[in-house]
Amino acid sequence: MHIVTGPSTITRIEYWPVDIPITDPFVVATGARTIAENVFLRVTLANGAQGYGEAAPFPEVGGETRESCLRSLHRLSKVVLGRTAASYKEVGHLLSEQALTYPAARCGLETAVIDAYCRASNIPMWQLWGGADVRARETDITIPITDLDKTVALARGWYVRGFRLFKMKVGKDVESDIRRLEAVHRALPGISFIGDGNQGFSRQDCLTFAQGVKRFGGMMALLEQPVVRDDLDSMAAIRRETGIPVAADESVRSLADAQEVVAQDAADYINIKIMKTGVIEAVEIANFTKASGLKLMIGGMLETRIAMGCSFSLVLGLSGFEVLDLDTPLLLAGDPVTGGYRYEGSRLQPWAGSGLDMTAASSPNVTTIE
Numbered sequence: 001m002h003i004v005t006g007p008s009t010i011t012r013i014e015y016w017p018v019d020i021p022i023t024d025p026f027v028v029a030t031g032a033r034t035i036a037e038n039v040f041l042r043v044t045l046a047n048g049a050q051g052y053g054e055a056a057p058f059p060e061v062g063g064e065t066r067e068s069c070l071r072s073l074h075r076l077s078k079v080v081l082g083r084t085a086a087s088y089k090e091v092g093h094l095l096s097e098q099a100l101t102y103p104a105a106r107c108g109l110e111t112a113v114i115d116a117y118c119r120a121s122n123i124p125m126w127q128l129w130g131g132a133d134v135r136a137r138e139t140d141i142t143i144p145i146t147d148l149d150k151t152v153a154l155a156r157g158w159y160v161r162g163f164r165l166f167k168m169k170v171g172k173d174v175e176s177d178i179r180r181l182e183a184v185h186r187a188l189p190g191i192s193f194i195g196d197g198n199q200g201f202s203r204q205d206c207l208t209f210a211q212g213v214k215r216f217g218g219m220m221a222l223l224e225q226p227v228v229r230d231d232l233d234s235m236a237a238i239r240r241e242t243g244i245p246v247a248a249d250e251s252v253r254s255l256a257d258a259q260e261v262v263a264q265d266a267a268d269y270i271n272i273k274i275m276k277t278g279v280i281e282a283v284e285i286a287n288f289t290k291a292s293g294l295k296l297m298i299g300g301m302l303e304t305r306i307a308m309g310c311s312f313s314l315v316l317g318l319s320g321f322e323v324l325d326l327d328t329p330l331l332l333a334g335d336p337v338t339g340g341y342r343y344e345g346s347r348l349q350p351w352a353g354s355g356l357d358m359t360a361a362s363s364p365n366v367t368t369i370e
Contacts, residue, residue, distance in 0.1 A: 007047035008085045008120055010113065012370040013077040015041040016363045017066060018304075021333040024154065026302060027145040029171030029200025031060035036302035036332060039069050039105075040360050043112040045085055051116025052358055054306040055108030056275055061198075061250060061301065064104050070367075072105040077369040080109060085117035092280030103253070104301070106278040111310045111356075114279060119355035125310065126350065129283065129317025136347045137315060139324045140165040140194060142331065145172055148183055155184045155191075162345030164191050165221065167325055170209065171200020178212035185218045192219035194323075197226040199250055203234040210242040222297070222323065224271065225249040232266035239268065247271050247297050247323070258285045262292045269323065271297040274311055282314065290320045299325035305337045309356045312341050316350055324348070336360055 020036040041053040055073070057064035064072075079098055080091060091113055095106040118125045126134060141163040143154050155166055166184060170177040181193055193213070197206065206226040213220050222245050227234045229250040239246045245268035248261045253276045261267050270289045274282045289296055298311050298321050308326050315321045326348060329335060340358035341351045351357045 005046075006084060007045065008117060009046040010043055010081055010083055010085055010116075011046050012044040012368065013041065013081060013109070014362060014366050014368050015039055015070070015073050015077070015108070016366040017070065018336060018363070020304065020336060022302065022331055023333050024144060024146070024331070026331065028060070028169045028196070029145070029198040033302060037066040038302070038304065039066060039073065039108055040306065040362070041073070041108045041112040042362065043085070043116045045116050045120055047120055049116050049120035051112045051114065051119055051355055052306050052360055053108040053110065053112030053115065054304060055104040056301040056303040056307055057104040058275070058301040062103055062276060064102055068102065069105045072099050072102040073109065074367065074369070076105060076109055080113065081369055085113050085120065088114045088117055089280055092278055096278060096281060103278055104275045107274045107307070110279040111274070111307065114310070115355040122354050124351060124353065124357065125313035125355055126316035129314055131317055133319035134316045134350050136349050137324050138165070138346050139326045139348060140167045141327050141346065142167045142325070143169065143184070145169045148180055151180045152183050152187050155188060159188045159191070164346070165194065166191055167194040167196055169198065170195050171197035171226070174201070174205045174209050174212070177209055181213055181218055182216045185216060192221045194222040194224055194325075195220060195226070196224040199225055199228045201226045203227060203231075203237060206238050207241060210238070210244055220244050222247050222269065225251060232261060232264040235266040236264060239266070245269060249273070249299070252285065253277060255281060255284050255288060258288055262294060267294065269295045269297045271299050271325070272311075272314065273299050273301070274307065275301045275303070279310060283318065286314065286318055286320070296321045297323040297325065300328050302331070303328050304332065305329045305335065305340055306356065306358055306360065309340045309358060312348055313356070
């Protein structure tokens with residue numbers, strides 16, 4: 001990459017750890033979390049523009065921990081320093097080459113560079129991607145694996161706030177999963193479900209689960225990543241045998257993965273997550289998915305509104321996203337970010353300011369590379 005010194009040259013990179021408690025333990029088939037252990041970043045350009053990013057590693061999904069993220073960021077910051085934010089695409093590709101197995105770290109740095117560039121250009125981040133679909137959008141809400149009474153209580157609380165699409169974490173105990181969904185279905189009229197197995201089901205367990213939900217009359221909008229990421233045969237079989245759309249999540253960590261899912265006819269939806277791929281590759285996967293005739297879903301890890309705002313910018317900018325799973329800031333006990341998009345019940349409201357239009361206070365524990 002040719003390095004040019006100018007107003008959009010990256011002159012300083014800061015990053016610091018952030019702990020955000022989760023209101024209710026976030027239990028999925030592959031693990032549990034009670035605190036989001038994330039990293040915030042701030043990139044400063046020669047013209048004074050600043051951009052924010054976030055790394056939200058989820059070890060059970062991507063293999064990254066916060067410690068490995070911090071180590072990776074120390075190295076990657078030195079690679080990016082002195083480059084121009086206007087070349088954000090090249091920066092994204094360079095980071096992929098340098099740290100393929102650290103997507104959350106890459107994502108945080110990419111987001112901050114893109115945010116700084118958009119602020120310097122005085123455009124909202126969604127405009128950078130085209131601004132093709134700028135409107136308020138509905139998100140689902142996630143219900144973790146927990147006991148029957150707690151499941152219904154959580155669902156009822158979100159229902160009162162306007163949520164109607166419940167993403168149920170499943171995949172640990174198929175009979176218990178069916179009972180939990182049935183209890184929510186009986187308690188709350190007019191709802192539908194996403195069953196998110198997080199790779200926890202066998203093929204047969206997933207078929208049993210789908211039959212059980214059908215038996216009590218539950219509306220299953222999607223089955224998300226029911227089986228292990230490499231078992232595309234079972235994904236394809238589950239689609240055929242249940243008639244329920246299947247979304248590939250953990251199965252797609254790269255554009256090559258998305259191409260394989262399409263080649264094997266293994267999914268109806270691809271779930272875009274910037275923490276799995278970085279931002280630029282997420283855009284490439286989204287464009288490929290649409291061109292291939294599959295549908296788009298977008299989600300996240302345990303993220304604040306910084307990373308989720310970047311994902312929402314893709315929804316507003318690229319268009320074509322049918323299912324939004326952009327709820328994790330609502331699952332956190334606090335919001336350490338000011339400005340940007342906002343939630344009104346189950347709806348995300350777009351923002352008009354430049355970049356992500358957000359700020360976050362740094363901590364005394366900040367690392368500065370300049």
